[in-house]
Amino acid sequence: MSSEKKNKMPLGGIINKGGTCEDYDTGGWRKFRPILDKEKCIDCLICWAMCPDSAIIVEDGKMVGFNLDHCKGCGICDVECPDKVKAIAMIDEKVAKKG
Amino acid sequence: MASSAKKLKDQVGLTGNSAVALAMKQINPDVCPAYPITPSTAVIETFSDYFANGEVDTEFITVESEHSAMSACVGASAAGARVMTATSSQGLALMWEVLYIASGMRFPIVMATVNRALSSPINIHCDHSDSMGARDSGWIQIYSETVQEAYDNMFQAIRIAEDKRVLTPAMVCMDGFITSHAIENLTLATDAEVKGFVGDYTPEHSLLDTDNPVTMGAMTMPDSYMNFKFEQSNAIAGAKEVVVEIGKEYGKLTGREYGLLDCYNLEDADVAIVVLSSAAGTTKAAVDELRKEGKKVGVLRPRLYRPFPHQEIAEALKGIGAVCVLDRADSMSGFGGPLFTDIRSALYGIENAPLVMGRIFGLGGRDFNVANAKEVFEETFKALEAGKIEKTTGYITI
Known part of the structure; x- marks a missing residue:
């Protein structure tokens, strides 16, 4: 019975505040990891605009890397990186993990 | 007047x-x-x-x-x-x-x-x-x-x-x-x-x-x-x-109070019909006629069906000899209607549980009149006299 009493859930499945997806790690879903070649990157920030998970890290207007806690490895950044630039490549997550 | x-x-x-x-x-x-x-x-x-x-x-x-x-x-x-x-x-x-x-x-x-x-x-x-x-x-x-x-x-x-x-x-x-x-x-x-x-x-x-x-x-x-x-x-x-x-x-x-169940002449009843909605009115008329003949019959009309007041229903039907549950819907399970299976389940394992049978009636507006209700009471009495249900589920007025 004790297990029935704890963990009171919010009524009707509501999420009672905003921005909670930041606490939810979706990086574990990733099969392919984006890799940045900073020498090719022109900081156009198209990847930042297109990323569905806000996982492109930008500092002082420069693309500096990926938030791998939230990047699901969809590869949109790779596709959207301009053809003349191609600074992003997707590599196998298992290979990336081995380093 | x-x-x-x-x-x-x-x-x-x-x-x-x-x-x-x-x-x-x-x-x-x-x-x-x-x-x-x-x-x-x-x-x-x-x-x-x-x-x-x-x-x-x-x-x-x-x-x-x-x-x-x-x-x-x-x-x-x-x-x-x-x-x-x-x-x-x-x-x-x-x-x-x-x-x-x-x-x-x-x-x-x-x-x-x-x-x-x-x-x-x-x-x-x-x-x-x-x-x-x-x-x-x-x-x-x-x-x-x-x-x-x-x-x-x-x-x-x-x-x-x-x-x-x-x-x-x-x-x-x-x-x-x-x-x-x-x-x-x-x-x-x-x-x-x-x-x-x-x-x-x-x-x-x-x-x-x-x-x-x-x-x-x-x-x-x-x-x-x-x-x-x-x-x-x-x-x-x-x-x-x-x-x-x-x-x-x-x-x-x-001045009009409502509860979970509407019990009509149940207290001393030998047999009872359980039925929802308007058909309960028809059944009450049958009860009035049969009571005049000295037959102890009653009606239980659950007003609340979901949630299912199973304890109150068991309490109301306890001690009655035999009960027929009338369903105005068929579960197509080969085992009667939904009210029947719920009522029978509510009565399982209680002391002095009545015999329970289920009958489907009134589908698609098929008439259910006082004579039909009396026939159901009659069949339920037969089960009580025999001490067992011949046919647990079935249709009436077919």
């Missing part, structure tokens, strides 16, 4: 549909999304007149299907509105998916359900196939015997559904044509009485409350879905006490 004449003087004659529409007008809900369907059409037709004449403050939304009607109910309820609608038969069937969303999101929507058969074959007349198909959808179900009760149940349903302990949608059922289209005399509540009784609705959360933003309808994973269902299950089970409480309060206001 004098007192009954005075009683009638304060009454009006209305069809079930008109009475329910009038109740909706008196409740004056914030939003009413609706799509008309026989035999509940007149509820919406009459209510749309009230709307067109400026007699309600309701946002009346005409939609393209019942799926849309219930979806709009869910949307309006998410915005924090008090929401009502009405439907029947195929309309309720088309709402099926959204019924579960309304109950899971704990929106206290109130719907008048005018019971009608389901296709196929197509039929517009009364049976309970439609609402019985929704019996596991997490909606409270109250079945009304008369026009008066359908009218009274609408106000109580608002209070029950919106009670903070419950927060679960409710449907008020009445029999298509038999109750919805027949004019009966009834006593109305005044607008002020209704206003005082139903009060204002304050939603727990509202999507329009931008100072307190919430997300509704979010995905849940195996680590939480079951907990939500557990809480929903407890909430609807707890509605039973609230139904009794509100029924008493309504009784104080109007």
Whole structure:
């Protein structure tokens, strides 16, 4: 019975505040990891605009890397990186993990 | 005679549909999304007149299907509105998916359900196939015997559904044509009485409350879905006490008190019929005739069917020799109707449990008259005398 009493859930499945997806790690879903070649990157920030998970890290207007806690490895950044630039490549997550 | 004449003087004659529409007008809900369907059409037709004449403050939304009607109910309820609608038969069937969303999101929507058969074959007349198909959808179900009760149940349903302990949608059922289209005399509540009784609705959360933003309808994973269902299950089970409480309060206001069950001559009964809605009235007439012949018969009419008041039913039927449960819907399980299996289950393992059999009646508007009820009593007596049920489930008037 004790297990029935704890963990009171919010009524009707509501999420009672905003921005909670930041606490939810979706990086574990990733099969392919984006890799940045900073020498090719022109900081156009198209990847930042297109990323569905806000996982492109930008500092002082420069693309500096990926938030791998939230990047699901969809590869949109790779596709959207301009053809003349191609600074992003997707590599196998298992290979990336081995380093 | 004098007192009954005075009683009638304060009454009006209305069809079930008109009475329910009038109740909706008196409740004056914030939003009413609706799509008309026989035999509940007149509820919406009459209510749309009230709307067109400026007699309600309701946002009346005409939609393209019942799926849309219930979806709009869910949307309006998410915005924090008090929401009502009405439907029947195929309309309720088309709402099926959204019924579960309304109950899971704990929106206290109130719907008048005018019971009608389901296709196929197509039929517009009364049976309970439609609402019985929704019996596991997490909606409270109250079945009304008369026009008066359908009218009274609408106000109580608002209070029950919106009670903070419950927060679960409710449907008020009445029999298509038999109750919805027949004019009966009834006593109305005044607008002020209704206003005082139903009060204002304050939603727990509202999507329009931008100072307190919430997300509704979010995905849940195996680590939480079951907990939500557990809480929903407890909430609807707890509605039973609230139904009794509100029924008493309504009784104080109007003199017409309602409980979970309507027991008619059950206390000393040797045999009894269990039946929902208008057919209980017919069965009571049979009871009166048989009682004159010295036969100890009675009727149990569950008013509340979901949540199922199993303990109270077991208590009411305990000690009776034999019981026949009449279902106006077939579960197509090869084992009778839904009311039969629920009642039989409620009686299992109790002391002095009656013999129980189930019979299907009245599908698609098939007549069920006093003579039919007497035949059922006769067959039930035979089971009692034999000490066993020959045929556990079956059809009558076929």
